[in-house]
Amino acid sequence: MKQDTILVIDLGGIENSVIARMVRGMGVYSEIVAHDITIEEMKAYSGLKGIIYAGGPNRMVDGVKVCPEDAVLHCSYPSLAIGCEDMPGINITSTDESAIRHFVFDKCGCEATWSMEIFVQDKIKELQQQIGNEKVLLALSGGVDSSVVAALLIKAIGSNLTCIHVNHGLLRKGEPEEVVRVFGKEMGANLIYIDAVDRFLKKLEGVSDPEQKRKIIGNEFIRVFEEEAVKLEGIRFLAQGTIYPDIVESGTKTAKAIKAHHNVGGLPEDMNFDLVEPVKYLYKDEVRKCGTALGLPDSMVYRQPFPGPGLGVRCLGAITRERLEAVRASDAILREEFRMAGLEGCVWQYFTAVPDFKSVGVRDHARSFEYPVIIRAVNTIDAMTAEIETPDWALLKKITSRIINEVPGVNRVVYDLTPKPTGTIEWE
Ligand code: XMP
DSSP states (O other), X not given: OOOOEEEEEEEBOTTHHHHHHHHHHTTOEEEEEOTTOOHHHHHTOTXXXXXXXXXXXXXXXXXXXXXXXXXXXXXXXXXXXXXXXXXXXXXESSOOHHHHHIIIIIISOOOOOOOHHHHHHHHHHHHHHHHTTOEEEEXXXXXXXXXXXXXHHHHHHGGGEEEEEEEOSOSOTTHHHHHXXXXXXXXXXXXXXXXXXXXXXXXXXXXXXXXXXXXXXXXHHHHHHHHHHHHSOSEEEEXXXXXXXXXXXXXXXXXXXXXXXXXXXXXXXXXXXEEEOTTTTXXXXXXXXXXXXXXXXXXXXXXXXXXXXXXXXXXXXXXXXXXXXXXXXXXXXXXXXXXXXXXXXXXXXXEEEBOSOOEEXXXXXXXXXXXXXXXXXXEOSSSSSBEEOOOOHHHHHHHHHHHHHHSTTEEEEEEOOOOBTTSOSSOO
16 A cells, blocks of 8 residues: 655754654654655655654764755655754754644645554565565564564465574573464464573583673574574575664664664575565564554563573573573562563563572571572663662562562572662673
């Protein structure tokens, strides 16, 4: 379907994303494009209805004053400039929602037809055209982004998609099983499940430096993925769960570098895959809506952020199976209790960590010497700074009681009161 579109031309404005999201929120598709977009590239948007120039002070991008090419500047589409006092046409100074609404609907004549259901229908057709009868490979972690990409591709190309799920042993309780159930069984995906638990834990044996742990987990993941990928024949495309903030965060001109950074496999050049990135123009909340529209369960779509190295950076110091299981079990209790208390979806991130030292306690009238569990729950907007969540004492006491009674090897629970800064969200 031809989708009414408003392009936001990035002239160094800091509110590009706010504007694009605002327009999408009005039911009209909007995309951020670089300042040097050509008139031909612009005309390729078949539903283009208007242009918003988003400029910051003096329209500076990377220290250089920028101006769109003449043909763009003098094109016949209605335009609105925000924060660029010296530009032609209508100019407003801030992201005033009523002025933008007036521009989008009254000046450009857009219809509010952008919805996730339409996006899904269009994207499936587009993927079918792009991929044809070729085969696609996807590293399916079970996180929101890769799950939504998998669900879209299953609808678009069915068994021509192969998903590889690497279980590195550092996932939360029930996660690998959920991936197998939802994708392998319910959605009928062509799913290769790799049990690499022993392999990862062996590589991590005795390694206590957090960055070294991260490096090992990342590298080993690529190795396992590669080993499986080379066994497959005739794969033309690699699908990735790149999302819009990945591209936009460092400005539209740096989209390429950001993509490389997010390249899941980090696969060698000679593998020569073409990329399929079906949600790269969606914001996180839109990716979630897309997942819901595709029928993915809420537990998958609305899950809290989870670091790539998983529980590996929450089993502090050198990882042992005993402490890793203590992290996994205590995390599951915390999540269950937060869910039952109505906190799921309200608190940004909450988890447990287990340090590599023990403390003295008393159990069954005898001395115990066991590990503590640290509970951390934080709220943030961008993960750059964070405030702690302050749950009810009664809830914390219930969680504590469950952890010390249900998790083997744990005799003490502490709550982390530290904001970021000075603490980071994760402990490692
Ligand atoms: P920090 O600990 O830096 O975390 O305050 C900020 C956010 O990033 C997540 N995080 C990671 N995500 N790989 C990831 O994919 C990592 O190595 C990593 N370390 C931290 C963390 O969970 C939080 O949401």
